[in-house]
Amino acid sequence: MSTTTETAPRAGARVRVQKFGTFLSNMVLPNIGAFIAWGLITALFIETGWVTLVGGWLGYDGGYGFVEKLGAWGSGADGSGIVGPMITYLLPLLIGYTGGRMTYDDNIRGGVVGAIATMGAITGASVPMFLGAMVMGPLGGWSMKKLDAMWAHKIRPGFEMLINNFSAGIWGGFLAIIGFVVAGPFVEAFSNLASKLVDTLVANNLLPLTSLFIEPAKILFLNNAINQGILTPLGTAEAQEAGKSILFLLEANPGPGLGLLLAFSVFGGGIAKASAPGAVVIQFVGGIHEIYFPYVLMKPVLVLAVIAGGMTGVATNVAFDSGLRSPASPGSIIAVWASAPPSSLLGVTVSVLAAAAVSFAVASFLLRIDPTRGEGDLAAATADMEARKGKASIASSTLAGAGARSSGHQGPIHSIVFACDAGMGSSAMGASVLRRKVQGAGFDDVTVVNKAISSLSDEWDLVVTHRDLTTRAEQRTGSALHVSVDNFMNSPRYDEIVELLRSTNAEEGQHAAASPAVPERAAAAGAGSGVATEQSVLAESAILLRGTATNRDEAITEAGELLVRCGAVEADYVPAMHEREKSVSTYMGNLLAIPHGTNEAKSGIHHTAISFVRYPDGLDWNGSQVEFVIGIAGAGDDHMKLLGPIAHTFLDESQVARLREAGTTGDVQAILGRLEP
Incomplete structure (x- = not known):
């Protein structure tokens, strides 16, 4: 509770900055095409543009006629070029219109008034009025919305158009004057101050230090506020005067992310x-930088790699005096090259490569000294990233599955398969828990089975897998719905599947009232028959009330050696348990892990048995807390008959409490005796 109380204000501040940055970017990004058009025209037709450059290479020294007029340069220019008016009027007006329309609930009236107000700010300053547009545009739309609400439903029929047009004109004219008198001079002063600050950083070789806050800000999705609110307006103003700006590359350089990946x-x-x-x-x-954010969130120390890469890229651009003519959005190497003037192509390219090299070197060192080699919960990090962003990420969905993925399947769901790498332990336990929930909800004719992914065919309505295996399952069952889980015992996805059944199967009358006998039927389905005797399934010598292992691998060995000690398996079965763990974690949830061997190791099983190891202080199992480790060796299909009852035992909090308090091996045998048919 104290942690929540302490972090809430900071989280709230971060969210507010994110929302502000998103608001700014929503004004700029829809108009990126106009920025690109201006950048291309600038790149081609200004005095140092591609047309004159190529002409010089070809030995053409004559006049350029319309080129001079388009770029408004040379003795033939009359000031009516297209480059200047586009950046002075078109781009700010588009931003102002977009902002006004946004704040008036996508109403064109808000956009018109926002553009009028922006025009006042444009004419009241001598610098490109992007910041002014971001203020006056939304202000115009918002205030027009409030005024319209004052006389809504009070206008006599037939006078609506007259009132609406005159109110927008009068109010827009008033805001234009305010923009001219107040916003224009204020924003110009702010822009000049910020430009001097940037010049100071450049003059003192301090500009690379901006990566210290820009790179972490990207990971936290605060970059929009910095990029769209400061860097793009200042960079555009600088590009108008100098033909390029390094500010466009402070955030958009793809090198740091490339090196990390x-x-x-x-x-x-x-x-x-x-x-x-x-x-x-x-x-x-593709230029989607957010694809690498989960890798940093998974191992936060790796932020040092992207900071180092970012600083290197900025320092390289400073050394080469390189920059871009216009924003590179998205931050793709293609967009970066397209926005670079000829004189900066070499410097920009070197900056990307240098940033990538340094980021790669630092990240490689950090990964190599990390015992896990950066192996962590990427799906959880992706979810964390999406929570910080405030919405799901299309790009990051390629990293890990979450929820039900849509496919070609439509209509009722009759067949569900829980698939894992070998089709044994984890999938059998997950299928048992899910089967119980499905039957408990009254869907008696919906089958829930478990299989190995390699044996799947495209015949299932819904496929459930561990999130690390979903991509493989999708390749074999493309027409099925796919649900990814990370907790086999009590994943919230199971309840979502039941709700999905209620919505898809209701029309066919599939949903019947739950029967009180269902739990018994489910338990029977999970337990089956023919399991060996109690002594052979859980021998006293296979129980350890206080394990000595301190990590996952030691715990697997400890549980496996107990199976060897009681004569259930050959010694070679223990390495097979480690091999099985490499494919997907055997952590089940509810403090339980069930390591077991691979399919190929079944020949080393003498008889069905389980081992039980308790760790009262808990141990880390791939980032999850585990107190109970049950090693499983199932001859034939016995593993499936064991896993259902194990799952039901650990879903019962009272049974878990009894196992936690068990003082003798006999107490454990008495509790897990429920495994027997």
């Missing part, structure tokens, strides 16, 4: 390493 591709582990190469393409070519 390459380091994961080479030195990472688990799903993070497997997903990193695909993320490289999305980030570097």
Whole structure:
């Protein structure tokens, strides 16, 4: 409770900054096409543009006629060029119109009044009025909305158009005057002050230090407030005067993210390493930088890598005196090159490569000294990223599945398969828990089975997998709905599946009232018959009330050696348990892990047995707390008959409490004796 109280204000402040940044970006991003058009025209037709540059290479020294007029340069220019008016009038007016329309609930009247108010700010200053547009545009739309509400439903029929037009004109004219007198001079003074600050940083070689807050701000989705609120307006003003601006590259350089993802591709582990190469393409070519944010959130120390990369990129651009003509959005290498003037192409390219190299070096070092090689809960980090962003990320959905993924399947759901790597332990337990919930909700004719992913065919209505295996399952069952879970015992996805059944199967009358006998039927379905005797399933010698292991791998070995000691398995079965753990975690939830061997290791099982190890102080199992480790060796299909009752035992809080308090091996045998048919 104290933690929540202390962090809430900071979280609230962060959310407010995020919302403010999103508001600013929503005014700028819809008009990026206009920025690109201005940048291309500038790149082609100003005096140092591509047309004159290529002409010089070809030995053409004559006049350029319309080129001079378009770029408004040279003796033939009469000041009527297109470059200046676009940045002075078109771009700010578009931003003002968009902001006014946004604040008036997407009403065109708000956009018109916002544009009128912005025009006053434009003419009241001598610098490009982007900041003024971001103030006057929304102010115009919001205030017009409030005024319209004052006389709503009070205008006589036939006078609506007259009142609406004159009210917008009068109020817009008033705001234009306010913009001319107040907003224009104020924003001009602010822009001049900010420009001097940037010049001071450049003159003292301090500009690279901006990466110390820009790179972490990106991870926290605070970059929009910095980029759209400060860097883009200042950079555009600087580009108008100098033909380029380094400010456009402070946040958009794709090098730091590229280096981080390459380091994961080479030195990472688990799903993070497997997903990193695909993320490289999305980030570097697609320009979606947020694809690498979960990797940093998963291992926060890696923020040092992107900071170092960002500082290197900025320092390189300062050294080469390079910059962009217009914002590079999205931050793709293609957009960066397209926005770079000819004189900056080399410097910009070197800055990207240098940033990537430094970020790669730092991230590689940090990963190599990390015992887990950066292997962590990438899906949880992705969820954390989306929570910080405030919405789901299309790009980051490639990293880890969450929830039900839509597909070609429509209509009622009759068949559900819980799939895992081997189709044994985790999927059998998950299927048992889910089957009980489905039958308990009255869907008796919906089948819930478990299989290995390799044996799946495209015949299932719904496929449930651990989140690390969803992509593989989708490749084999493309027409099914897919649900990803990370907790086999009590995942909230199970309840979502039941609700999904209620909505999809209701029309066919599939939903019947729950029967009080269902739990018994479910338990029977999970337990089956033919399990070996109690002595062979859980021998006294296979119970350890206080384990000595301190980490996951030691706990697997400890549980496996107990199975070897009671004569249930060969010694080679223990390495197979470790091999099984590499494919997907055997953490089940509810403080329980059930390590077991691979399918190939079944030949080393003499008879069905389980081992029980309790860790009163708990131990870390891939980031989750575990107190009970049950090693499983199931001959034939016995593992499926064991896992259902194990699941039901650990879903019962009273039974878990009894196991936690058990003082003798006999107490444990008495509790887990419920496993027997």
